[in-house]
């Protein structure tokens with residue numbers, strides 16, 4: 001349960017989920033501004049218009065990170081804030097916002113980790129084809145280049161894309177995220193163009209500043225066969241693993257797509273969106289691999305499933321149901337409910353799956369790994385004495401940090417852990433209904449209040465050792481700290 005010297009403990013957020021100020025400082029509209037105005041798309045009709053008002057409260061938020069003892073902060077740059085239309089002119093005011101943020105983080109001894117794309121594509125790019133257009137890959141590389149020119153003297157750790165599986169398969173496949181398309185072939189096409197965008201950005205960024213560490217962040221799924229002795233259940237798990245995981249690292253490490261993908265989707269597409277030379281461009285374009293881990297998955301073959309396809313596949317894997325399944329080629333694959341407790345997202349709690357996944361990704365990629373997101377949403381209660389006793393989030397953190405420590409002890413090259421999330425925020429299609437924060441946000445007043453999990457994490461960081469659960473009470477304060 002201890003961590004090596006140099007291991008980085010931090011927390012993560014994303015621009016659209018916390019910044020607010022969508023119409024300020026020269027920011028242009030993104031696909032999430034548009035999507036959140038689509039009737040019925042977001043629970044409660046919420047949007048990121050105000051969110052945590054971080055755009056105005058960033059100084060206080062960085063001070064809070066320092067008080068928490070964070071050693072790293074993973075944030076995302078809103079592309080439409082720094083380049084309002086996604087091509088052409090940049091917005092100096094937007095760039096200055098991130099530059100000041102980086103300076104303050106560094107002044108507080110916090111390592112900045114910047115993500116270039118956490119789903120907020122400038123709307124004019126979507127109007128021109130979005131991730132279905134190869135031109136978007138080039139636009140992304142140009143934006144990435146400008147960002148490292150501006151911030152690369154101070155930010156060493158860069159992620160190009162956050163969870164391209166979600167951008168493509170939930171955004172273009174299921175229709176449950178922006179831009180809300182529901183089409184299997186569009187999903188596969190968008191995924192390929194996102195990988196192309198990553199690779200072109202990687203090469204451009206390294207050409208500008210070879211010393212930078214440029215990686216990609218994937219949301220890993222851990223599909224296990226319902227009946228491991230049944231070859232058809234094993235094939236189902238292999239298909240989901242290929243779509244969710246391997247598809248997003250094998251092209252970068254080996255210059256190939258997983259062998260099962262093409263035959264499994266041949267009834268949908270001939271993959272002509274992959275042009276000669278694309279995979280060659282991708283090969284080798286990665287320095288580190290980011291793992292976002294939340295839950296595990298159980299799948300089985302079911303030849304009678306087709307009729308119930310979208311509801312089963314989308315709800316059981318924890319994503320809000322869309323018009324279609326986010327898994328092209330899953331006509332005979334069914335997600336089963338894994339046993340055990342459920343978070344407020346309906347996701348199961350399985351730290352053993354994180355441990356196994358870290359070892360698997362270490363074997364498959366050989367790359368340095370960062371756990372770039374891990375956390376859980378619960379229905380928190382504020383007690384009258386001013387405490388938020390989020391014991392289930394504390395246990396989740398405790399057990400998952402333990403899983404990371406065990407994987408390191410067994411040889412996985414894991415270099416950091418970023419809790420999701422620093423504070424409650426806009427949880428995409430779920431709006432503000434789901435709270436993942438270590439810190440509570442009162443959306444009426446914007447008051448931030450530390451939950452017990454914040455105290456637990458601060459003490460774990462201080463000791464470089466997972467705090468035993470029976471010592472939690474000794475590190476909390478009543479009432480809890482507010483900002």
Ligand code: IFM
Pocket residue numbers: 014017163219292373420427428436
């Ligand atoms: O809130 C999201 C985040 O933006 C991406 N990864 C998963 C989190 C929880 O759903």
